[in-house]
Amino acid sequence: MRLIAGLNRPTMSGGEAIRIGAQALSAERLLAAATAVADDVAGARVVAVHASASAETVVAMVGALLAGAAVVPLPPDSGETEAAHILRDSGAELLLAGAEHPPAAPAAPRTVPVDLRRSSAGSYPAPPPEATALIMYTSGTTGAPKGAVLSHRAVEAGLDAFADAVAWQPDDLLVHGLPLFHVHGLVLGVFGALRIGGRLRHTGRPGPEAYAEAGGSLYFGVPTIWSRICAQPGAAARLSGARLLVSGSAALPAPVFERMRDLTGHRPVERYGMTETLITVSNRADDPDRRPGQVGTPVAGAATRVVDDEGRDVAPDGESIGELWVRGPMLFDGYLGRPEVTARSLGADGWFRTGDIARVAPDGRHRIVGRRSTDMIKSGGYRIGAGEVEDALLAHPGVREAAVIGTPHDDLGEQVTAYVVGDAVSADELIGFVARTLSAHKRPREIRFVPELPRNAMGKVQKRLLSR
Incomplete structure (x- = not known):
């Protein structure tokens, strides 16, 4: 399957491909266990996965994708009402879970256990590019979470464009401790490694010592993680041997950026994306002039606009602000079962209205100012x-x-x-x-x-x- 093509790269053969906490799997073992899962779920159209931070979660998701099913990550901390909504709204026919089973929900489908010891040598045809790979649930300011439908084509395009921006190579060891039900931790942090053919080490809890001890070349984190690491200068200094430190999911405060630079010698790479768009704007690994608060320029294949309330483009003068619109092959297909909501955000011309406020400098670097609903203040x-x-x-x-x-x-x-x-x-x-x-x-x-x-x-x- 194209999405996890890296599992068949020579660099992945024989050694450890992923480690999540104390669980380690080679590429061969991961693929054999995932194929056994595919045998279990073959014929199912939509499969939910109890997305705890575990090797079972990775095996379950890869197995469901191998079988051609759309995968619905179910947050492990979901309450009964939220879990029931996601399972019912997505139409999930099965729920894959490891040892940590989710709480029972009225709409829960049949649960299929995931056993890392099982193997299968079966094979499955690659799903067509337009087939749904993931249904990721995202919450807005009102209403129940909406399912963003991401095709194999979109996920592959998004990963390839981001990998180009950060110069991600098969010999990289990626380290992170992010949840496996968000785009950052799951799509970038798991499927990215499996597609590139690099190794993944998930720390479990993302503490400073866990990051420092991992010995990675590429690190993903959110601002809270980086702030905590900077509060322990000894741990931060041990990241100086990494190739790149990447921050996302929220704005990295300028003081944390500067502290990271002083303690690690790295100017962190900030980038911008959403569940609906994956990564569309990013700083580049080969740009030494990365600056606090700037999320870079459009990635390969993506385009952006910043528009005012009347839909007119604002000047790229570094001062004028407006709503950020994005377009590219990594965008989602729409919100599951909600054509009216989709139409309000995703135009027929392919432009997605992000709801985020941005400004663009004359050199094309973007800065996200906040959310239009809460961060555009008219005073x-x-x-x-x-x-x-x-x-x-x-x-x-x-x-x-x-x-x-x-x-x-x-x-x-x-x-x-x-x-x-x-x-x-x-x-x-x-x-x-x-x-x-x-x-x-x-x-x-x-x-x-x-x-x-x-x-x-x-x-x-x-x-x-x-x-x-």
């Missing part, structure tokens, strides 16, 4: 991106974390309000600091100090919870 006639205010706050030595939103204001319409985790700093000092760093109209009108910011499993701040 006193000005359009203000929350992200740049957050960056300005994080530059203050007394600020450890910051999140900015717009809140109602009788005169301005919205005011800039900041939630800050900080030490020995006053609100007036921070407001003045931002006013001196940015234009005065971008300064926060109110600072609310909090002990921590609400985040999801991938480290993204959940802004809708801030004003409750």
Whole structure:
């Protein structure tokens, strides 16, 4: 199968292909066990996988794909209601699970156990490029999670374009400790390695010592992971021998970027993508001038636009902001069973409206400012991106974390309000600091100090919870 073509590369023969925690599999063992799974599920159209961080999860997903089924990753921490929705909405006919079984749900289909000791020498034809490979459930600001339908063609195109950007080679050892039900940890972090033919070491929990001990050449992480690693300079210094450190899933704060550079000698590669688009914009491994906050330029085959509220392209002047639209062969086919929702986001011309706010510098480098729904603040006639205010706050030595939103204001319409985790700093000092760093109209009108910011499993701040 093309998606996991790397399993047949000579570089994968005989040695360890993947290690997840204490579980290790060679390419031959992985393929034999996955083919046994394919024998179990052959004929099923849609198969769910209890996506714990385990070798059973990888074997289950590869096996289902070999059999030509569409794979639905089921988050292992799903509550009963969410799990029931995903299973029912996707139409999953079977649920593959290892030793860690998911909680029972009213809509749960028959569970098929995954046993790493089983083998099969059977063979299956490669599915057509347009066939569905994955149905990835993603949550918006309202409603139940939606299933984003990704074809084999899209996943392959996305992986190849990203591999080109980061110069991913078969002799790379990828290290990460990310969940296996998101694009970052699963599509890039597992299928990427299997397609390239490189080795994968999943650390289980992504702690600083686990990353430092892994001895990888390529590391994936989210900002929370990199921040924790930087808090342990000894562990961070041991990453200096890596070829590349990659950050994604949320914006990497500039102070963390700079700390990584100082402790590891690496300027991290930041990139941009979504469940619906995979990676469409990325910094490149061969660009030594990577800068904090910039996610790079479109990857091979992708194109971007930044448009205003009337759909007109904004100037690539590094200042003007608008909604980012993307197009390319790595885009999804639509939301499962939701043609009206799909039509609102994915135009007939192939442009996907990401809902993210961005600006583009004259040299083509992109910077993501935030989400249009929560991070585009219209205050006193000005359009203000929350992200740049957050960056300005994080530059203050007394600020450890910051999140900015717009809140109602009788005169301005919205005011800039900041939630800050900080030490020995006053609100007036921070407001003045931002006013001196940015234009005065971008300064926060109110600072609310909090002990921590609400985040999801991938480290993204959940802004809708801030004003409750």
